[in-house]
Amino acid sequence: MDTLLIEKAEKVHQSNFKSTVLFERAIFFSWGCSIGDCTFCYMSTQPKEKIVKETKRSDASLLAEFILAKQLGWDIGFFTGGIGIFTPLELEELLKKIIVITEEKIWLSVGPITKPLLIKYSPYIRGIVGSTETINPELHQVVCPSKPLAPYERMFESAEELGLEKAMTFIVGMGETRDDFLLLKEFIVKYKINKIHVYGLIPQKGTPFENASRPTKEEQAWWIAQLRINFPKLDIQCGIWEDRIDYLSLLLKAGANSISKFKATKLFGTDIAKQIEEESVKAGRSFVGTLTKVPDVDWKEIVSNLSFEQELKDEILVKLGQYLKTMNENSNE
Numbered sequence: 138m139d140t141l142l143i144e145k146a147e148k149v150h151q152s153n154f155k156s157t158v159l160f161e162r163a164i165f166f167s168w169g170c171s172i173g174d175c176t177f178c179y180m181s182t183q184p185k186e187k188i189v190k191e192t193k194r195s196d197a198s199l200l201a202e203f204i205l206a207k208q209l210g211w212d213i214g215f216f217t218g219g220i221g222i223f224t225p226l227e228l229e230e231l232l233k234k235i236i237v238i239t240e241e242k243i244w245l246s247v248g249p250i251t252k253p254l255l256i257k258y259s260p261y262i263r264g265i266v267g268s269t270e271t272i273n274p275e276l277h278q279v280v281c282p283s284k285p286l287a288p289y290e291r292m293f294e295s296a297e298e299l300g301l302e303k304a305m306t307f308i309v310g311m312g313e314t315r316d317d318f319l320l321l322k323e324f325i326v327k328y329k330i331n332k333i334h335v336y337g338l339i340p341q342k343g344t345p346f347e348n349a350s351r352p353t354k355e356e357q358a359w360w361i362a363q364l365r366i367n368f369p370k371l372d373i374q375c376g377i378w379e380d381r382i383d384y385l386s387l388l389l390k391a392g393a394n395s396i397s398k399f400k401a402t403k404l405f406g407t408d409i410a411k412q413i414e415e416e417s418v419k420a421g422r423s424f425v426g427t428l429t430k431v432p433d434v435d436w437k438e439i440v441s442n443l444s445f446e447q448e449l450k451d452e453i454l455v456k457l458g459q460y461l462k463t464m465n466e467n468s469n470e
């Protein structure tokens with residue numbers, strides 16, 4: 138481990154941000170995708186004959202998750218899912234409902250969005266996320282054969298023109314080399330990227346990466362530290378899976394602002410969730426919100442105060458009850 142690099146990055150973080158750490162929930166609206174061939178992605182392993190629109194979650198389930206996130210003090214990392222699930226009108230209608238709950242604009246990640254559609258969604262979104270994954274052109278061609286970078290680059294340019302924020306994703310461990318940092322740096326500068334999500338490869342069953350090694354914490358931390366030192370104000374999110382919670386304190390010391398990828402509702406209140414909060418403290422940060430204690434709020438009243446039709450409110454309450462049941466059971470074990 139390059140201790141000096143991490144110490145330097147930590148100092149840069151301390152000079153530019155508060156000593157807190159946020160959990161950011163990525164809310165997925167589907168488990169299918171019409172592109173479906175990115176070689177690292179879980180959605181590429183789903184049955185091809187499945188009609189992608191049928192893989193969409195119900196509005197009630199999605200909206201219940203937004204309510205939970207708000208009450209638990211989680212930020213919304215982004216609203217996302219596979220490509221080809223919504224028509225623009227369907228997405229706009231859903232975004233309208235979402236911000237009734239969040240009371241603030243959200244990040245959206247639904248593939249490359251054209252400028253006219255960005256204008257359409259702009260009353261509801263603070264920014265867009267380009268799932269760029271890697272900037273190395275040869276590697277990108279291999280891992281995202283049907284998802285070229287150019288449309289994302291055009292989206293970043295349009296977003297800049299419209300005053301929207303721009304975020305990108307980067308997955309460590311797919312075959313990039315440290316020399317590729319230069320390409321990443323140039324890309325961030327060129328497209329005035331405000332935020333980056335730095336994930337580590339999850340070797341998904343049924344993908345070419347099935348038997349690949351997961352990146353080490355030192356490797357993921359190296360990329361975060363370089364980003365922090367080169368871009369002191371950049372918002373950096375680190376993705377951690379439940380098999381690598383022990384990475385967290387190092388990734389935070391390397392300069393990450395927030396955490397994502399953790400299955401926060403399913404594993405809420407478990408020892409793993411407690412460990413996330415402990416790792417944050419170990420890194421000298423206080424954890425904002427909770428992954429371990431269900432807040433004592435009147436969920437019925439929260440739902441009843443929303444300006445939705447009664448039928449939708451009833452469905453949301455049912456879904457909310459299902460989430461809370463698991464979370465309470467975990468917390469009481």
Ligand code: SF4
Nearest residue numbers: 170172173174175178
């Ligand atoms: S476009 Fe996104 S969701 Fe679809 S296969 Fe590729 S990475 Fe997965």
